[in-house]
Amino acid sequence: MISPDTGRAVAPRDVLAQAHTAGRVQDLGTSVRYTWPGVSFEGRFRGTGVGIVLNDAANDYDVQVDGAAPATLRTPGRTTYWVSGLRDGTHTVRVAKRTESPWQPGEFGGFVAAPGGRVLDGPAPRARQIEFIGDSWTAGYGNMSTVRDCGATGGVNPNSNADQTFGALTARGLNADYQLTAWSGMGMVRNYNGGNPGTTFRTFYDRTLQAADLEVWQPPRGWRPQLVVVGLGINDFSTALNPGEPWADLDALAADYRAAYLGFLDTLRARYGKSTYIVLTYPTMSNTTALADSVQQIVRQRNAQGDGRVKALHYDNAALGLDLLGCDWHPSLHDHKALAGALGSFIATLPLRW
CATH class of the missing domain: 2.60.120.260 (Galactose-binding domain-like)
Known part of the structure; x- marks a missing residue:
């Protein structure tokens, strides 16, 4: 009780x-x-x-x-x-x-x-460690809802549960400690519908308290994840460019996205070293292939430069049977379980030394 x-x-x-x-x-x-x-x-x-x-x-x-x-x-x-x-x-x-x-x-x-x-003393840290970096899919936005318009069921917060996201489910299945470093609506270079120009996910990634404080987070001793899973780009490409945004067209946005993503990978490498596997994930997007094409180009470029531990994982919405019945067309609990299954199967193919 x-x-x-x-x-x-x-x-x-x-x-x-x-x-x-x-x-x-x-x-x-x-x-x-x-x-x-x-x-x-x-x-x-x-x-x-x-x-x-x-x-x-x-x-x-x-x-x-x-x-x-x-x-x-x-x-x-x-x-x-x-x-x-x-x-x-x-x-x-x-x-x-x-x-x-x-x-x-x-x-x-x-x-x-x-x-x-x-x-009593707290339990010991787990040997396996994973960081999940992303947006609303990673954060669990509206994932407990069974209807897309969740206004009648209390709104987004009561229908959200980060502890039941694909990241949390995957980590628990592997008995791994994990972080969900995620923020709904944020993108790599462009936020949802061009909102909050001048700031992106990268603006806040290094902070302990996101927008509430400027303190830079210092990874504690012992936190060195063997795996980092990144899912950023849905917000960059899911809506049409608005007048006044700094990109002339989708090609310009995609080029900026790729350059920023490559720089972000440098940030992760500097923080966690060369041995960490980094998996870049992306779902099916019906309105554009720019996200998929860009992620695949990024991985090819990193691999060609000798960084073979950067991989890509496509979440095929249809093949996984995603219903997107969470709030505002977000993944539902059913979907997060399917995503965790796909991610877990992919992780099993990596020669990780846990």
Whole structure:
């Protein structure tokens, strides 16, 4: 049972000593802040209950104990939520951020044990590590909806769950730690319908808290993913160019996209080294082949330059049976499972040294 605390819980002095996360967080000692979707915290405790200390009026969370079906907390605010009435013993707890909040950080203040129990050291990091970089497909925009117009079912946030995206599903299937470095509507050089000109996904990629802070994220010791999966380009090409945008035509946009993508790959290589495999993904787009052609050119160019660990994966919408019944024609939960299956099969062909 999960219920709000009516008293005051004593927060731990060092949250990251008792809660494992692979997500990008700003460490404040007694709490951590974050904005990127899918950030999760895992802990262990002994006793009959555990409290989750949160300060977040913007995001939804899933809380899971001992691998049971998760309970969802909707914009909990500043509170401690308790899971109680458990069998006395050692348990695991996991809390995951479901929603996006680029401008408004959430805050996690750690786990607290019910009277008579205690919080144990957090679980060890996993040997396998994956970073998923992308847009709304990667973030899980509206993926829990079964209708494309989700206004009548609460809007986008209540229908989104980053913990059920193809990235999260793939990583859990491989027992891998992961990050979802994703932002809906963002592109490599052009955002959806030309919005927010002057900024792109690349503007914010290096930040700890996306648009909420200028702090540059420093990968912690031990975070060196063997695999990075990039899905950027849908927003660049899915809508027609508007008057006043800096590209004369689609060919000019595609050329700029390819140049920026090659530079972004240099950024990833500088961060993670030559041994990391980088998989560039792209779906079927009915209105243009510019995305597919560009990604294939990028991979050929990198491979010709001696970087054989850059690969491409096409998500064939029809072959995978994607229904795009999520909010605003986004992948549904059914689709994310299909995407995870395709990605998992592709990963199995890579000679990864996990």
